[in-house]
Each structure stands twice: as structure tokens, then as C-alpha cells.
Amino acid sequence: MFSFESFLDLPLVWYALIGTAIFLYILLDGFDLGVGILFPFAPSDQCRDRMMNSIAPFWDGNETWLVLGGGGLFAAFPLAYAILMPAFYIPIIFMLLGLIFRGVAFEFRFKATGKSRRIWDYSFHFGSLTATFMQGAVLGTFVHGISVEGRNFSGSAFDWLNAFSLMVGVALVTGYALLGATWTIMKTEGATQDWARQSARYVLLFVAMFMGLVSLAMPMMNSDIKALWFSLPNFYFLQPMPILSAVFFIMLWRDLRTEREYRPFLLTLGIFLMNYIGIGVSTWPWLVPFKLTLWDVAAAPESQSLLLLGTVFLLPCVLAYTGYCFWVFRGKASHEHDAAY
Template identity: 50%
Template sequence: MELIDLTLIWIGIIAFGVFMYVLMDGFDLGVGILFPFAGSEERRDIMMNSVAPVWDGNETWLVLGGTGLLAAFPMIYAVFLPALYIGVFLLLAGLIFRGVAFEFRFKAPADGRGPWNWAFFLGSLVAAFAQGAVVGAYIQGFEVEGFSYVGGPLDWLTPFTVMTGLGLVMGYALLGACWLIMKTEGDLQAWAYRVARGMLVAVLLVYLVVSLWTALGHPDILERWLDNAAILWIFPTLSLLVGIGLWRALSRRNEGFPFVATLMLFALAYIGLVISMWPYAVPPVHTYWDAASSPDSQLFTLIGLLFVIPIILGYTAWTYWVFRGKVRAGEGYH
């Protein structure tokens, strides 16, 4: 009999890694989504310089979550990869385009930045949409027989997943706008305030639509919500309160709280998703314990992560500390 449930520990590690990626890479994807609408190349220079020192380090969490998932829950890979192959390909292609645009735009002459601006925008947009669509596909479940996926390659693309994809695009745009509020000043900051208010309204509306759509289209999830109503009602209530607080902070031209409040909105939605789908790793039939690797494999990988995670947290905190403060025109680390 195991004294420690390694599967439960790994669920926490994977959930933490994915959550850190969504938060820390979400704002620079949001900046990319807003890129074409900034109005001038000077603004776009400031926007890119605000995320250039940290964007590639943020993606460390994606690598950590992906490799940890393979080591601890190989069955999830066995189902998710064939089910979501096209969506995952679009996600990675978008991240590659964005990364290339970062480096080449800095080296391009002023009159040759147009293609790299669009590569940065489209890469960010596609990556964000693909992430949201993958989340929607997870909610709607997978067609499996035993431990094999038996559905089609486009089963992940439905009206529901399109809605969740667009919802995450709007959420990242809100996060990116709040990042710009915190990191910039002047007319660019004023523009970011206006964008953030519009995105906040859109995000809350999409949150409501997706919640209702999930409840109406998935009776098992609705039943789980009703069975745990005394706990789950807290999350939409807190989301509404945080949304009101965020709106007031934007109206009062607060610089720091909008970004923190948006992170809180993401955290509440993420926790609500985990609780709604618990304990299914491959809904609607296989739990995390069904999908887990052997305890020996979990323990071996866990020992390595005990050293890796503090290092990642340490250099991430150090990077953000070094590049703290406002970003102004003409400044950059390249």
C-alpha cells in the first residue's frame, strides 16, 4: 500500500506547469494579438521591447508541462496526440512564427518590418486560438476504445471549440493590454486602457456563453455542477467581483492591479475547469489514475523535477526583476 499518492502529486505538478505557462506566455501572446492595431511602428517597437526579454523563458513552462505529462501520464499522449494532432501542430507552428518574428523584426530595416509584424500577429493569434480550441476539445471529450483514440482528425474542431478558441484569444488580448498598462506610458498606455475595457466585456460574455453551452451540451458536467453547487457557485461569483474590480481599476487608471486582476480571472476559470472535469484525464471515461505510468517511473522523474522547478522559478523571478519598470521609446535589450 502506497503511503503517498504519486499520481496526485503529478496532477498538481502538471496543473501548476500548465497554469504558469498560460499566465506567463499569455500576456506576450496577447501583445502579439494586439500588434497590428497599435497605430504606429514606434508603438509596436515599445510593445515588442516590453516582452522581448522574457517571452522565450515563459515557454519553459510549456516544455515542463509537456515532458512531465509524457513521463507521468503516457496514456494522455496516446489519446491526445492523434485526437488533437492538427490543433497541436497549429499551436507549435504559431509559436515558431512568433519566435522567428521576434528576432528578424529587430534586424529588419524600418521599411521592411511589415512581413515580420504580420508573422508576429498571426503566430500569436493562431497559437492562442489553438490553445483555446484544445481546451474546448478536452471539455467535449474524446471517442476512445480501450486506450486508443478512434475518432476523426477533425473531431476537435466544432462550433464549441471555435468559441473556446476565440474566448482564449480575447482573454490573452486582455492580459496583453493590462501588461502594456503596467509596462508603458503616454499614448500607448492610454490606448491599452481603452482596449482592456473592451476586452474585459468580451471575455466576461464569452465566459458566460461557454459556461451555459457546457452545461446544456454535457449533462454529466451539469450534474457534477449541481452536486457540488455549494462549492462551485463561489467561482462565478468571485469572477464577477474580480471583473467589477478590474473595470473600476481601469476607470481609475490604476497601473498594477488590472494585470493582477486579469491573472485572478484566469486562475478562477482554470480552477473551475479542473473541478468540472475531475477526475477525468481523458473524458468521459478514463481518470488520471487510469492514465498514469507506473509508480517507479513517476518517482524517478519526480526526483529530477525537485531540482528543476526551483531553478526555473529562480531564474524566472530574477529575469522579471532585472527587466522591471517602464519600457520607453528607443529602449530595448537587442
């Protein structure tokens, strides 16, 4: 009888799948959340219309990856889900409320006029800001670690309110804002593009500052992370990540002073990728940091095999649909209210 577990390390496969889904969510929903963060600061209503239309075909589909990541964690690593969720209930509830409120504002804004449109503009902004900050707080709490006794969460509902998680929340706001600005550079032109280029230069400084602070804080908080990054020969093996991050920053800083339109967005994706890999390396192989590994919390092999069988067919369909959307809606965004392009 055929079974995946006979030749695959299923917990490792699911760890990679969930990690990929979360990364794709960060990149794809990151740029439209970033557009929302920058939204009220755009110089005119026409600029805001262009920004909104640039993400109109993508924003709801981008959230598919969040569902895949969360659903995959629940199905493939139920014990990790049961331990982590009580620690994250409050920020996740606020994140979901922000996403819902943002989606409602997105739809109502197209029908509103005058002062009511301004209300929905700010609703879109604060929904995006709340969702982003809470995602960063969850990430910061995950890296910081939670209180666990045996196989249960033993902390309080407000343990996520610590200095590091709040800093990571603000850091992610600046990071998504950079993604949103470089996306706007790529998808708009004229006054909107010029404003986005200036905004990206300004935000880039804050992204660099927060990246430095987070990178310094993580080894100071955890001796295992410090030993991983600064012991030999690990130090030499892991150097490409910070070096590539620095190269991407320098190239992006230069590109924002030229007329380049596509490479700033790709370089921003590269910066996010290097940081994401860095966090993954720092927390490997823990799924409940730094208490339980991914093998400790995995579901039964039979369950993971069945789930993987469905994912093998579903995931290519989602990827194909996502790629098709980006291909069909390529090009510059219009400011017309009734059409994205």
C-alpha cells in the same frame, strides 16, 4: 529503501504539477501572446517598439512551462498522452508553427526597416493569433471529450473542428488580448499606456460574453458537469468561483477608468485563475475526459518516483530564474530598438 510511492499519491502529485505548469504557461506566455494579438492595432511604431521591448526578456523563457506540461504528460501519464495526441495532432502542429513563426518574426523585426518591418509586424501578430486560437481549440476539445475505444483514440483527425472548440479558441484569443492589454498598461506609459487602457475596456466586454457562453455550454453538453455544479451541496461549495470572477470583473472595469497600472493585470490573472480552477473541477478526475481517470493512465510508480526526484531539484531552479528575470526587468519598457529597457 526510500521511495515516494510509499507515502505519496504519485498520480495526484503529477496531476497537480502538470496542472500548475500549464496554468503558469497560460499566464506567462498568455500576456506576450496577447501583446502579439494587439500588436498591429497599436497607434504608432514607437508604441509597437515599447510593446515588443516589454516582453523581450520574458517571451522565450515563458514557453518553458509548455515544455514541462507536455513532457510531464508524456512521462507521467503515457497512456493519456498516447490517446490525446492523435486527437490534437493538427491543432498542436499549427500551434507550434505559430510559436515558431512568431519567434522568427520577433528576431527579424528588430533588424528590419520600412516595409519589411511591417511584414514582420504582421507575422508576429498572426503567429500569436494562430498559436492562441489553436490552444483554445485544444482546450475546447478536451472539455468536450474525444472518442475512445478501449485504450485507443477512435475518432478522426478533424474531430476538434466542432462549434464548442472553435468558440473556446475565439474566447482564448479575447482572454489573451486582455492579458496583453493589462500587461502593456503595467509596463508602458504615455500614449501606449492610454491606448492599452482603451483596448482593455473594449476587450473586457468580449471576455465577459465568451466566459458566459462557455459556462452555459459546458453543463448543457455534459450531464455529469451539470450534476456536479447544480446538485446540492456542491452548488454552495462551488459558488465562490463565479462570485469571485464577477467581483474581479467589476473591479477591473472600474480600474480601467482610473490611473491604476498594476492591479488591472493582477485582476486579469485572478479571472484566469477562477476559470482554470472551474475547468479543473468540471473535468476532475478525468485525464482522458470522460473515459479514463488520472489513476487509470498513470505510469509505473517507479517511473513517477524517479521523475519526481529530478523535478524536486529542477522546478525550484526554473521558478527562481523566472522570478529573477521579472525582478531584474521590472519597470517601464523603452522604445529603443537595441535594448529592452
